[in-house]
Amino acid sequence: MGPVMRALAVTGAMSMAALPVLAQERGPFGGRNGPALPSPLITGPQLPLPPVEGEAPLTLTALFAGSNQPVRSGLAWRIYEDRSDGVRPNIVARSEAADPSFTLAPGGYVATVTYGFATASKRITMAGAALSDRLTITAGALKLSGAIGDMKITPADLAFSVFVPIGTNSEGRLVRSGVKAGELIRLPEGTYHVVSNYGESNAIQRADLKVENGKVTDATLNHRAATVxxxxVAAPGAEAFAGTAFSVLTPGGDTIREAIGAFPQVTLAEGDYVLIARHDGQVFTREFKVESGMDRDIEVVAKAS
Known part of the structure; x- marks a missing residue:
């Protein structure tokens, strides 16, 4: 072997011998003084978890009490653990379907169903086999609207409050306020006191309404009111002064409504009123009468004192 070949052989041998040392000195991110990175794991598609041994379906249905009529909408189902140790039970499953199906492991549960403000519950034991059960709800619904004579009031102008009477107090307990006309209010069977507010002043009507099991009570409350x-103005029919402050009072001096503007609108119950208008430091008054269903302008003429 010639001198050149011997030199190449020696250099190659030194390089090969140094390779293991260099590999050991490289860090986990290509630096020095650390072990080499392991090869990345290769995973396949996620497989579904195997079913828990003993799990079985529970199918539930809600019926109106005293009939075989199923409740087909407005339901909220919850399945709780059945605990007797005083600890608040966890919700195991929930659904808003009419006939929900839950897959449950063996054990004790409490099934509850809510229909608006009405609720029913039942203890259920799962033993590894499919089970069907029914819950009975004693409830109906209210659907409210308002009218003046034969004319329906625009739903946007109405707001209802629903109370449960307690003793001699017709408004003993508030169930729901701000109910809109045409809205379906699901309630336990019973008698309720309804207050209808037309506008934002004193146009109010009240009624006691009965909710029957499995039925919708559709009620119209008749108001005796008008919008003025x-x-x-400087003269009858003249242009209205802007920025006028108005106060509407009863003949006894009680303030019913206050408003500011050139021509604000106020809905008032039928009756007699006093109108006070304040503008540029001057005060003007007039008496007027509201007749049910007769919307009209009420002008105060600014007369120099």
Whole structure:
């Protein structure tokens, strides 16, 4: 072997011998003084978890009490653990279907169903076999609207409050406020006191309504009221003064409504009123009468004192 070949052989041998040392000195991110990185794991598609041994379906249905009529909408189902140790039970499953199906492990549960403000519950034991059960709800619903004579009031102008009477107090316990006309209010069977507010002043009507099991009570409350437009003018039919402050009072001096503007609108119950208009430091008054269903302008003429 010639001198050149011997030199190449020696260099190659030194390089090969140094390779293991270099590999050991490289860090986990290509630096030095650390072990080499392991090869990345290769995983396949996620497989579904195997079913828990003993799990079985529970199918539930809600019926109106005293009939075989199923409840087909407005339901909220919850399945709880059945605990007797005083600890608050966890919710195991929930659904808003009419006929829900839950897959449950063996054990004790409490099934509850809510229909608006009405609720029913039942203890259920799962033993590894499919089970069907029914819960009975004693409830109905209210659907409210308002009218003046034969004319329906626009739903946006109405708001209802529903109370449960307690003793001699018809408004003993508030069930729901801000109910809109046409809205379905699901309630336990019983008698309720309903207050209807037309506008934002004193146009109010009340009624006691009965909710029957499995039925919708559709009730219209009749108001005796009208909407008036308030104006301060220099002469009858003239342009209204902007920025006028109005106060509507009863003949006894009780304030019913206050408003500011050129021609604010106020809905008032049928009756007699006093209107006070304030503008540029001057005060003007007039008496007026509201007749049910007769919307009109109420003008105060600004007369120099």
């Amino acid at each position: 437009t308030l104006k301060l």
